[in-house]
Amino acid sequence: MTFENVRWNEIWEATKDTLAMMAWSLLFTVILGLILGVILFLTSRRQLLEQPVVYMILSFVVNVLRSVPFVILMITIMPLTKIITGTTLGVEGSIPPLVVAATPFFARLVETSLREVDRGVIEAAQAMGASKWDIVRRVLLLEARPGLLAAVTITAVTLVSYTAMSGVIGGGGLGDLALRYGYQRFQTDVMLVTVVLLIVLVQLLQSAGDLLVRRYSRK
Secondary structure (H helix, E strand, C coil): CCCCCCCHHHHHHHHHHHHHHHHHHHHHHHHHHHHHHHHHHHCCCCCCCCCHHHHHHHHHHHHHHHHCCHHHHHHHCHHHHHHHHCCCCHHHHHHHHHHHHHHHHHHHHHHHHHHCCCHHHHHHHHHCCCCHHHHHHHHHHHHCHHHHHHHHHHHHHHHHHHHHHHHHHCCCHHHHHHHHHHHCCCCHHHHHHHHHHHHHHHHHHHHHHHHHHHHHCCC
C-alpha cells in the first residue's frame, strides 16, 4: 500500500481535533461525574447523607442517559449543543454530547469505587469527629484514589471511541476523516492510518492510566 491518498497535514489536524475533543470533554466529565458519583454514593442506603428518593431519581436519570446510544444522543441534544456552543459541528459542537454521554458512565464508576472503601475507615473518621465534608475529601476520595484513576482511564478510552463516532454528524477529528475519505470515497489507506492512530492513542492512555493506578495503589 502506497498511502497515496493520505494527506498528512489533514491527518495531523484531525489528530489535534480528536485530542482537543477528548481532553476538554474528559475534563468536564471528570468534574461533573465526580460530583454526581459522590452524591450518588452519599445518598445511597446506609451512607452519610442517606436519601432514598434523591438516590432513586439520580440513579434513574443516570441509567436513562447511559442506555441511549451515543449517535442518537448527539442528534437528540443538538438544540442544547447549539445554545451552549453556537454550533453543532466541529470540536465545539462535539464536546457537549460527549460530556452528556460520558458523565453518567463515569459517575457510576465513581460510585462503585467509593463503595469499595472500607467502611471501618469511614466509621473511624466519624468517631474522631470529622465532618462529612472532611470524610469525603480526606477519607473517601483518598482511599478510593486507585479506583478513581482507573475510572478516569476507562472513561478516557471510551471518549476516544465516542469522538470517532461524532464524525457521523460532522464532529471533526479522525472519525470524521475516516468517514469522509476512508468510507465514503473508498480510500482504504486513509482508513488504515486513522484506525492505527486511534489504536495508538488508546494504548497510550491505557498505559498511562495503569501506571498511575500502580503508583497510588497500596503496596
